Amino acid sequence: MQRVEREIERLIKEINYDEVTRLFEMLQGGKRLRAKLILKIAHSSEKAPLLAAIVELIHGASLLHDDVIDEATLRRGVASVNATDGSKTAVMLGDILYSKAFTELVSFERDIAKIVASSVTALSKGEMMDVKMADEFNGDEEKYLDMLYLKTATLIEAAAESAAILAGKDSASHALYGKNLGLSFQIIDDILDITADAATLGKPAMNDFVEGKCTLPYIYLYKVLNDDDKKKLVSLHAKMLDEQDALWIKQKMQEHKTIEKSFELAQKLSNEAMSVMKDDTELVNILQTMIKRSY
Template identity: 80%
Template sequence: MQRVENEIARLISECDYDEVTRLFEMLSGGKRLRAKLILKIAPEHEKAPLLAAIVELIHAASLLHDDVIDEALTRRGVPSVNATDGSKTAVMLGDILYSKAFTELVSFDEEIARAIASSVTALSKGEMMDVKMAEEFNSDEAKYLDMLYLKTATLIEAAAIASALLVGKDAHTYGIYGKNLGLSFQIIDDILDITSDATTLGKPAMNDFVEGKCTLPYIYLYDVLADSDKERLINAHAKTIDKSEELWIKEEMTKHKCVEKSFKLAQELSNEAMNAVKDDTALVEILQTMIKRSY
């Protein structure tokens, strides 16, 4: 991982602009899940750290744009770039990270470069779908999961495929692993948005719903509510809600086991990923750690 951090620092330095360096240093590195995945699949390949750095730059760029779209003031517990330096700067920094990543990506074989590049197109499409879906309450589970795959899982899937190609492993098998890891990881994040406090999250609790996002627990809750309560849930959507309304939502979710149902799906996806790479203990451990995050 230190080699990955060194590669990231080199790529940022090559942008040759102190402002880019300053702004990038403000960003929290996060879990580096995608980088760790690449290193686990291709641990001995000399270009694996560079591939991991490229994917992390792409991920960082997507988060910068995401924060602008969501008007988020914090990211991983620290002020977002759009909060400290404005949305224009955040968008431009994201553009620089994207373009630098693609500049470096051309040094890889075409199949590897295509896997990463096409995932960024899918990621951007997923972001647009997410924004569109937030315009009204969404109760369609399949539609939500499709958006989740595009916005979150595709880059993780691509990281797994690209690193498998790098070392001649079965790209299809590792793609299944990456896709399901991405989906289950995000479902757990959706659960934590409801069950964790603001200090743990690094952002306000239940922020997804306030921003207009109907994640799985809300979709499952809508399915089981009486018509009058369905209307109440819809009326609370995409606005700041008071403590009594927040408590009602959480109590109803507890009553109808919406969080447990969401976790069950994450567990099923995780199990499918484990079965795809059952002989690779390092990748199985990543899944086990992810799925055990407290909710």
């Protein structure tokens, strides 16, 4: 990981603009999940740290754009770039990171470059779908999971698949592992948005619903509520929740066990990923650690 950080530092320095360096430092402090995944899969490859750095630049760019779209003021518990320096600057910084990542990506073989580049198209499409879906309450589980795959899982899938190609390993099984890791990781995040407190999250609790996002616990809840309660849940969508309304939603979720049902899907996806990687203890451990982040 030290080599990855040095590569990231080098790439940012090559942009040759102090303002970019200053702003990029505000994005530090993430889990570096995608980079760690690449290093574990392709640990013997000399080019693995550079590929990991490229993927982290792409991830950083997507977060910058995501914060602008969501009008988020916090990122990992600190002020977001759009909050401190404005949305225009955040968008331009994201564009710079994307373009720098693509500039470096062309040094890799065609298959790897295409997989990573295609994942950026997919995650951008997923972001657009997410914005569109926030316009009204969504009770369609399949539609939500399709969006989740594009927005969150594709880059993790691409990281695992491209690392496998770099290391001469089976790319299909690693792609499935990355896809399911990405999906289950985000489902757990969706659960934590409801169950964790603001201090732990680094943002207000139940913020997803306030922003108009209907994550799995809300979708499952909608399916089992009576007509009056369905109307009430829909009426609260994309609005600031007072303490009483937030408590009502949580109590209904407890009553109908929609958090548990969401966790079961995350566990199922995780188990499927473990089954294709059962001989790789480190990759199995990543899944087990991730799934324990819940409640």
